[in-house]
Amino acid sequence: MNAPVSSFTPGTLVETSAASVSAAMPCTRLSLRARGDLAPFEAALGLSLGGHIGSRSSSDALEAMRLGPDEWILHSRHGDVSGVVAEMAALYDSHPHSLVDVTGREVTLVIEGARAAELLTLGCPRNIDTIQPGAGRRTAFDGVTVVLWRDGESSFRMDVWNSFAPHVYELLAIGCRELAAERH
């Protein structure tokens, strides 16, 4: 009863002939809100923030996706982001913005396999094909807000808030088994 709400161990959670779902290794997540001139932020972060909603860019340390007109999510696989955070903090006086560490907020599920895109249609009302490989979107999955990263034609990452993660995972696991059980 007192078990953590989300207790995924990184690794494969379910794997069928249709698709597989695994929990990604933990990463540092930063939420950025900024408006106006983006150039000083781009210089501090070392990546580009322009581009349409859903576009991504990356540097050695960080991976960013534009979620809204003034909102970005940043991921860092390598842990230490204190340098970037300090550089951004130095900008506060001249360029007011908000950079918040939201590492503990979400887990990332990796969805791969031949029918991964089809699996996502189980919960996503939007057409998955409108998300190009190399881009992403914040969207809904069975009523839950998720951030979807499309890394390849059939390779996705889905950031889910901790409290919704067991529900989303269960639905994906059922979908994996159902797609694999289909007879043609």
Add this chain to the structure above:
Amino acid sequence: MLLIHCPYCNETLPEAEFTYAGQAHIVRAEDPSSQSDDQWEEFLFIRANVKGPHYERWRHFHGCGRYFNAVRDTVSDKFLTTYEAGAPRPDLASLTEGQK
């Protein structure tokens, strides 16, 4: 399901990503303490309940998160247009022109 065009994402997306947020273009008084009780009542509670084209707010909740305005015909449930929050109210005649 309705398909709604988000003016910020510039995409037409399913209704399930959006939430309705009431009548649009309701402006809070510049100087609230100058308002009479009747004016406050008008501002807080009195809404148009239009039959036909209705100016209303929507939010792209599971998406860019932004509020925007829309003109929707409450009879046919058709969206005539959507536009960014803060933009001027579009002229109704130009929106309905092609429909006659």
